[in-house]
Amino acid sequence: xxxxxxxxxxxxxxxxxxxxxxxxxxxxxxxxxxxxxxxxxxxxxxxxxxxxxxxxxxxxxxxxxxxxxxxxxxxxxxxxxxxxxxxxxxxxxxxxxxxxxxxxxxxxxxxxxxxxxxxxxxxxxxxxxxxxxxxxxxxxxxxxxxxxxxxx
Amino acid sequence: xxxxxxxxxxxxxxxxxxxxxxxxxxxxxxxxxxxxxxxxxxxxxxxxxxxxxxxxxxxxxxxxxxxxxxxxxxxxxxxxxxxxxxxxxxxxxxxxxxxxxxxxxxxxxxxxxxxxxxxxxxxxxxxxxxxxxxxxxxxxxxxxxxxxxxxx
DNA sequence: CAGTTAAGGTTACAACATATCATCAACGCG
DNA sequence: CGCGTTGATGATATGTTGTAACCTTAACTG
Numbered sequence: 001x002x003x004x005x006x007x008x009x010x011x012x013x014x015x016x017x018x019x020x021x022x023x024x025x026x027x028x029x030x031x032x033x034x035x036x037x038x039x040x041x042x043x044x045x046x047x048x049x050x051x052x053x054x055x056x057x058x059x060x061x062x063x064x065x066x067x068x069x070x071x072x073x074x075x076x077x078x079x080x081x082x083x084x085x086x087x088x089x090x091x092x093x094x095x096x097x098x099x100x101x102x103x104x105x106x107x108x109x110x111x112x113x114x115x116x117x118x119x120x121x122x123x124x125x126x127x128x129x130x131x132x133x134x135x136x137x138x139x140x141x142x143x144x145x146x147x148x149x150x151x152x
Numbered sequence: 153x154x155x156x157x158x159x160x161x162x163x164x165x166x167x168x169x170x171x172x173x174x175x176x177x178x179x180x181x182x183x184x185x186x187x188x189x190x191x192x193x194x195x196x197x198x199x200x201x202x203x204x205x206x207x208x209x210x211x212x213x214x215x216x217x218x219x220x221x222x223x224x225x226x227x228x229x230x231x232x233x234x235x236x237x238x239x240x241x242x243x244x245x246x247x248x249x250x251x252x253x254x255x256x257x258x259x260x261x262x263x264x265x266x267x268x269x270x271x272x273x274x275x276x277x278x279x280x281x282x283x284x285x286x287x288x289x290x291x292x293x294x295x296x297x298x299x300x301x302x303x304x
Numbered sequence: 305c306a307g308t309t310a311a312g313g314t315t316a317c318a319a320c321a322t323a324t325c326a327t328c329a330a331c332g333c334g
Numbered sequence: 335c336g337c338g339t340t341g342a343t344g345a346t347a348t349g350t351t352g353t354a355a356c357c358t359t360a361a362c363t364g
Contacts, residue, residue, distance in 0.1 A: 032343070050319070068343060070321065087238040087293050089320060089351090104278070106287045115285065122277050126256070126296060129271050134301030135258045141239050143293040144278060149286030184312070202350070220312060222352065241320090241351060 014041055014093065018081045021097040025079050035059055036072045037093070040082055045112040046090030049073055085114060087143045092116070102127070102140045108148035115148065166193055166245065170233045173249040177231050187211055188224045189245070192234055197264040198242030201225055237266060239295045244268070254279070254292045260300035267300065 018037055019029045039055045040047055047055075053069045073091055076082035081097045084090075085105055092105075092114055102123035106115040123140055130137040170189055171181045191207045192199055199207075205221045225243055228234035233249045236242075237257055244257075244266055254275035258267040275292055282289040 028342080030342070048320075063344095065344070065346085066321075067323095067345080071343080086295070089241075104281065106282050106285065106289075108287075109290065115287065117281060117285065119277075119281050122274065122281065125271075125274050125277070126294060129256065129269060129274065130258050130296045130298060133258065133267065133269065134304075135260075135267065135296070136299040136304060137258075137296045138261065138298040139296070141293065141295040141297065142278065143238070144282045144287070144289045144291070145293065146282060146290040147288040152286075152288065180311080182311070200351075215313095217313070217315090218352080219314080219354095223312080 014095065018093075018097050021081060022076075022079055024098075027075065027079065032056075032064075032068070033072055033075075036069060037076065037081065040073075040076075040091055041093040043092070044114070046085040046088045046092045046107070046114050048090045052091070083116075085143060086141050087145060088114075102142065104142045104144070106144045106146065106148070108151055109145055110147055110151035113148055113150075166247065170245075170249050173233060174228075174231055176250075179227065179231065184208075184216075184220070185224055185227075188221060189228065189233065192225075192228075192243055193245040195244070196266070198237040198240045198244045198259070198266050200242045204243070235268075237295060238293050239297060240266075254294065256294045256296070258296045258298065258300065260303055261297055262299055262303035265300055265302075 015034070015037065018041070019034070022029055022033070035056050036052060039052050039059070049066055049069050052073070053064055053066045056064045056069065073082060073084075077084050077091070079097075080100055081094055082091050083094050083103055083105075085092060085107065088107060094103075095116060101118045101120065104117050104119060104122065106117060108114075123142065126140045126142065127137045130140075167186070167189065170193070171186070174181055174185070187208050188204060191204050191211070201221045202218055204225070205216055205218045208216045208221065225234060225236075229236050229243070231249075232252055233246055234243050235246050235255055235257075237244060237259065240259060246255075247268060253270045253272065256269050256271060256274065258269060260266075275294065278292045278294065279289045282292075
């Protein structure tokens with residue numbers, strides 16, 4: 001069982017469901033948070049916290065420190081609105097917040113684009129493998145570096 | 153098919169096979185490289201390049217710059233003597249250089265210990281999943297964050 | 305010996321991440 | 335109302351991770 005989720009549902013819809021998910025968790029959807037989410041969601045590539053800081057600074061016409069960006073990105077990650085790409089030290093919007101998976105990302109070393117796929121069977125196998133050794137899995141990190149179809 | 157490799161084969165043996173693997177690739181096994189490999193191999197946990205720099209500096213009684221350490225670690229990674237743990241920005245010795253796998257690491261968030269397991273079937277599934285979408289996988293990154301049996 | 309190459313040294317800097325303390329607005333409540 | 339509390343953000347500093355550019359040295363080769 002393998003489901004591929006192509007990104008780029010419409011920006012507005014994504015924004016709304018992100019907001020709903022955050023509020024459902026008892027958190028506020030502030031202007032600052034909306035601005036940061038908008039920047040991350042506008043990109044198909046993982047963006048670094050510093051890139052976000054720069055873009056949000058521009059958008060708001062005043063400097064936003066990396067500090068503040070990290071705080072909010074961490075909140076987003078904790079609530080599954082945004083995923084961290086470990087192998088890139090960067091962040092990408094979750095195209096379907098509210099729906100929790102162990103995500104698998106395909107990251108193109110040439111153009112930087114990240115594709116989000118899910119395969120619950122693989123993820124479960126990874127968790128099981130860990131459990132077999134007495135290890136309690138909290139968060140599998142499954143990322144594939146390589147070359148995307150466009151860059152071939 | 154699932155094989156678990158416990159670490160801590162004897163230091164000397166590991167050192168020898170690492171040296172053999174590097175020389176087989178046409179690279180030199182210098183004092184500096186031996187020193188760096190020794191530091192990494194002495195640890196059961198992933199070590200940061202800066203930690204390595206500090207320890208090698210001590211061991212040699214003179215400062216070794218991170219720069220030099222990165223150069224050599226990169227060489228080791230390229231030749232499979234050492235693996236990079238992406239989710240920890242750190243490095244760990246490969247307990248069986250020469251034998252190439254897509255590695256799976258279980259990293260304890262409590263004590264930092266990393267256990268290296270391999271499951272070629274899972275790794276192959278991940279590669280296949282990527283290929284199905286037209287993505288050419290170069291290097292799967294499969295790491296599981298969680299809690300080890302000792303820290304439970 | 306001159307020319308070339310590979311290894312490592314030195315310095316500087318860029319990119320990523322966190323710590324600490326201050327400010328401010330919103331809210332609850334005596 | 336005024337006061338204390340809480341949550342969000344700002345400001346500043348610092349810590350950690352990673353690279354770039356250029357130089358020196360040793361070894362090998364013609």
